[in-house]
Amino acid sequence: MDNMTLTLKLWRQKNANSKGAFETHTLAGVSEHMSFLEMLDVLNEQIINEGKEPFAFEHDCREGICGTCSLMINGYAHGPQQGTTTCQLHMRHFNDGDTVTIEPWRSQAFPVVKDLVVNRDAFDRIIQAGGYVSINTGQAQDGNAIAIEKEQAAGAFDAATCIGCGACVAACPNASAMLFTAAKVSHLAQLPQGEVEAAKRAQKMVAQHDQEGFGRCSNITACEAECPKGISVAHIARLNREYISASLGSETQVN
Amino acid sequence: MTGPEFKPAIDEYTLYIRITIKNMSLNGNVPPGPLGDKWTKYRSSMPLVAPNNKRRIEVIIVGTGLAGGAAAATLGELGYKVKVFTFHDSPRRAHSIAAQGGINAAKNYQNDGDSIYRLFYDTIKGGDYRSRESNVHRLAEVSVNIIDQAVAQGVPFAREYGGLLANRSFGGVQVSRTFYARGQTGQQLLLGAYQSLSRQVSLGNVTMYNRHEMVDLVIKDGKARGIITRNLLNGEIERHAAHAVVLGTGGYGNVFYLSTNAMNSNSSAAWRTVKRGAYMANPCYCQIHPTCIPVSGEYQSKLTLMSESLRNDGRVWVPKKLEDAKAIREGRMTGLDIAEDDRDYYLERRYPAFGNLVPRDVASRAAKVACDEGLGVSPSGLAVFLDFNAAIMRYGKSVAHSRGLNESDDKLVKKLGTEVIEEKYGNLFEMYEKITGENPYVRPMKIYPAIHYTMGGLWVDYNLQTNIPGLFATGEANFSDHGANRLGASALMQGLADGYFVLPYTIGTFLANEIRTPMIDADAPEFMQAEKDVKDRIDRLFAVKGKQSVESFHRRLGKIMWDYCGMSRNAEGLIKARKLIQELRDEFYRDVFVPGSNDEYNQELEKALRVADFLELGELMTVDALDRNESCGGHFREEYQTEEGEALRRDDEYAYVSAWEWNEGNPTLHKEDLIFENVELKTRSYK
Structure with a gap:
């Protein structure tokens, strides 16, 4: 019309x-x-x-x-x-x-x-807390040095497709940013390059998430339903695995 | 590299538009030696800044896309004190994120004859012999390092079943050297750079300034020493000082209003440096991408690209008969009603060697020719078909064969083939359906060319330094690597090459002489003056209190640019366009309405400052297009074409880079002669 x-x-x-x-x-x-x-x-x-x-x-x-x-x-x-x-x-x-x-x-x-605009700096700070692989430019080996199973790479991609818009937070009754945080943790944990730091990364990012004032996740899954990129809550499960293994095995204390 | 004295080609038009031409060739500072050794040798012998000195040197980087973001992360890792500015709310929003198709690298993983030289050659040829050989070869050399770096960062590139990296083909080449992450390669590479940048922020090496727009450059004692920014949250005008300034601020495609660029992409950071004396090179070289979703109405705010990778499998066609095209336009028929024999697959017909994978400029012009002949297939008459049916059937048959299913069951074959296409291009097809409401798996897509990328940009030498010492430009913001036409999947390559592997070295040539320079004082008179200039400029805009919105001026400018300085240009139209733009600019300062005030979040003021700059840059583009009396790459002058309608280059007179000094509307042309020592200048042929 x-x-x-x-x-x-x-x-x-x-x-x-x-x-x-x-x-x-x-x-x-x-x-x-x-x-x-x-x-x-x-x-x-x-x-x-x-x-x-x-x-x-x-x-x-x-x-x-x-x-x-x-x-x-x-x-x-x-x-x-x-x-x-x-x-x-x-x-x-x-x-x-x-x-x-x-x-x-x-x-x-x-x-x-103002009006319909909000400040999402908190997302940057969550990534700054550990959402990266700790390597410097120029240190990389050949791109084909490590084979990564096609499905596994695709799984990492599915998490990496997050656009950081904040819809998950807006949809969640607890205003939790756990889907955003989990997407990055899960993306990197599924790749050999990111696996090395996976447990500590989960710990640091979750700590920052809580410090920013986002709510806790209580498995309502509204985030998944409203995520424009269809990021699955299964990534939150992976984050929890990394987080728990970190709290059990690491020397770093989780508060 | 000082070229021979050349004879300026002044004809009646250049006289008419009153430009000044300087007769000394600009020096690109290209190191000596054979092409393949230049970079290695230069890199190993250039001056370095010791770690203890790096800590005392500050660098400002503007822009956080692939070029700016990568440069910021890398300079931070090296130990410089880095300050990064973006007008976005987060560095991750930079427009590099929207690049779909892929990134080229001369890895030769496919064993199909690729090499650094071949990537270099394809890029020079694709650019229609209007780029600097040495820069392009360096780009090809470092391309391989980019892939390694991205993989190490955790960029989830597409892989084969064996677990190794997958490749596909892009236009203008005959090898598969494009690495990709579904249709979101730019996003994944940008997030890689963003993550590296975030790590440097967390380590304290980089200070990040979100929502800060650069509104002026500060020059002190002839060197770029800082910038003035506007804090977009509260309007505060701030002074920031450093030993050097690096721009990674992208291109200026939005001068056309409608383009595939993001809505906020703008030329103001670069243009402000031009206003302070930096040269703008080849501004008329704009890339028009052949596969975009056609315009649907007057309210249209931007155009959406359908990745070039689609031309791997999609076939471009229009009806052979005018009456069929008319029936489709009027909705009496669809593409499906046209028999195979009544379709003209014009790219395959005109360019058999490259077929649907001819370079972008060639494909765009061919679409325009078809539509100009009355064969367009959308209500506006400005669209051609991009058809996947043949690919769906081909893939379907192959899958049926490998699974031992009935290959002559068309319905089954179609279903299987659709699944293959969905895996390869699913997100692009989905995007097309969301925007148009039509299912491209069933009906052929409708596409039309749109402004996509600008090859022109700030003039830089081999070190990526502009003519202002201490001011560097990287990525799309500079002019250096793509000549008159960029090949697909090369923008990501160049942005990351500049950011990760070139600038971090070459900036040392300038900074090595600055180790005794104390921290630059942001309260110095030059800074105070620049701040005042900015405030005056803002006051002037508010003082107009006119009746017309900023947006309406931008739309009108875009129409002038598209009509006279778009897909094809001629002298008469360009002269007219320059006058129209000057008049529009006068009207803007007489009748624009900017609501609100400076000391608040004010999107209209942001736009007004950007459109004011576009109104000058647009004029310079017409001047450049008029000066270049030849057709090359994205610059097609109707007066200069072959009998078959192909671009007619004039190497004897125009094998130079046009570097323009703006001079407040009285542009001066500085030329850098392009010297080809390794590649023979030939007429580009994709037949």
């Missing part, structure tokens, strides 16, 4: 310290071929043409890979379409006359910057 009219309820919040509220706008002329973000572009253009301030929302690649876009749409992270980032959600999944509620990610560890 080429000419839908939607009622949009969007979150307005000046900055992290101010109180936010919903603001309602009507948008006509929405085409089914538009992406959700293009629909917001059109809304913002309309607002700017009235001499007012547009809604701040984050986006970049618009191809579903950079992880910049976010948005809770009608209560779902990245909207109701499974396996889809907001930027790849298209308006053909909505109907004329719909009311659409649009909010930022809600989590204590993701403070609101």
Whole structure:
């Protein structure tokens, strides 16, 4: 359909310290071929043409890979379409006359910057705590020196495909970032290059996760359901294995 | 390397647009010796900075993509004090992440005759003989180290059943040298660099500044000594000092508004250095990627690429008959209704040796020719088919054969073949369906060329240093390796080559002379002045208080660029475009509306600063395209083509790099003669 009219309820919040509220706008002329973000572009253009301030929302690649876009749409992270980032959600999944509620990610560890934008620096700090292989440039042996079974490499890839958007946190009633943390732990633990540090890595990353104020995982699995990249909660099981082996075998104390 | 004196080719157009031409060839500082030994010898004899001195030297890196991120991690490992800036909320968001298809390396794991020389030669030829031989050979040499490095970081490349690395083919070459991680190679390589960078941050060697946009370069005593940034969270204008500044800030494809670049990709960091005197080289060399999802409407914000790897198996075609094409455009028929004999697989017909895997510039122009003839297959008339049916049947038969199943059962064969295609390109097909609402396993994809990459960029010498001492440019931000056209899977290679294996060495040639220079003072008058300049620029934008949105100016600029400086160009159009851009720029400063204020998170102000810079860069691109009276690679001048419509290069007059000094709208052209000692200049043929 080429000419839908939607009622949009969007979150307005000046900055992290101010109180936010919903603001309602009507948008006509929405085409089914538009992406959700293009629909917001059109809304913002309309607002700017009235001499007012547009809604701040984050986006970049618009191809579903950079992880910049976010948005809770009608209560779902990245909207109701499974396996889809907001930027790849298209308006053909909505109907004329719909009311659409649009909010930022809600989590204590993701403070609101403005309107629909949140700060996800906590994710960087979790990776900095140990989400890497400790090698320097120039130290590598030949790329084919170690054969890695095809399925195993594919398994590592499935974890590595995480885009760091934060949907798992937004979807989780505990606001846990365990799926994000586990994806990196599991990616590296499945490869011989990353296996060496796997146990310590799990320990350090989980400690940082807790310190950032993310909640504990209680196996609700909403994260998996709303992850735009379909990252499986099985990776959390692998993280737990590494974590427990670390607490049993390592000299480092886990608090 | 000082070239012979050359005779400038001034014709009526260059006179008309009033440019100044300098007659001394720029010096690329290429080391002497045979091509294959240059880098090894140079690397072993260049000045070094001792570990104790590295700790006292600060380096600023702007951008955290493959080039910037890799350079930051590596310089941190070496012991320099590194400060890294990105406008993104995290270094992992850099646009390198969107690269799909793969990364080239001359490993010859497939035993198909690949070598460093062949990768070098393919790149020079693919670039239509407009790149610097020495840089390209170095790129080919270090390509093999990149794969090793990435594997050691835990990058999950695709593998064969034997557990070794898999390869595929890309356009413009006849070997399989492309390494890949499904259709997300850029993501995986960037995360590798990001993880190495994160390790250096945790070790305290690198300080990370997220959400900081570079808004000016600071030059002190003739050397680049720092940058001015705007903290995007609160608008604070900050001064940052260092002994040297490295840009890894990507390309400027978004000058066209619609491109495959991310929405926030911009040229401002690079352009600000041009405003301070750095030369912009070959700005007219833009890559138009043949396989993108066609434009669907006026609201379109960006274009989505379908990886070139699809051309391994997809066949490009249009209907032979105008009436069939018309019926498809009007929705009365689909591609499936067209009989095999009524289809024109035009790439296979025109270029039998390379077929669907001709280089990007060739494939793009051929699509344009087909659509210009009225054979386009989307409602707008601007699309051709990319068809996987033949590949599905071929793979299906092969699987049926190996499993001992009935090869003549078409339905079964189709099912098996679809599974193979799904494994190879699943995520790309899914993306296509999400965007278009059409199932590409059943109906052929519709594709059309779109702006994708810019070969032009800041002029750099062999050390990747610009003409401003202490200012370096890496990756897509520089001009050096791809000539007039980049081959597929070579952008990732160049970004990582520069970041991991070239810049960390070559920056030593500058820094070795700086070991006695104390920490640079960010309160020096040059810094204060640059900060004031930035504040004045921002105040000026807010003061306009006009009626039109920033976005609307960007769209209009993009249309001018695409219409007159896009897939094909001519002198008349370029002269007109320059005038239109100048007028649009005047209108921008008269009537733009930037809401809000500076001291807050303000996306409209961010855009306004970037679009203001695009409005100058766009003009320079038209000037460059007008000066280059030949066709080469991505630069196609209608006046210069063969009888068959192929690009007509003019090596006698234009075998040079155009390095432009902006000079506030009165550009001066500096030329670097390209000297080919190892490769014979030939007409590129893919027939």
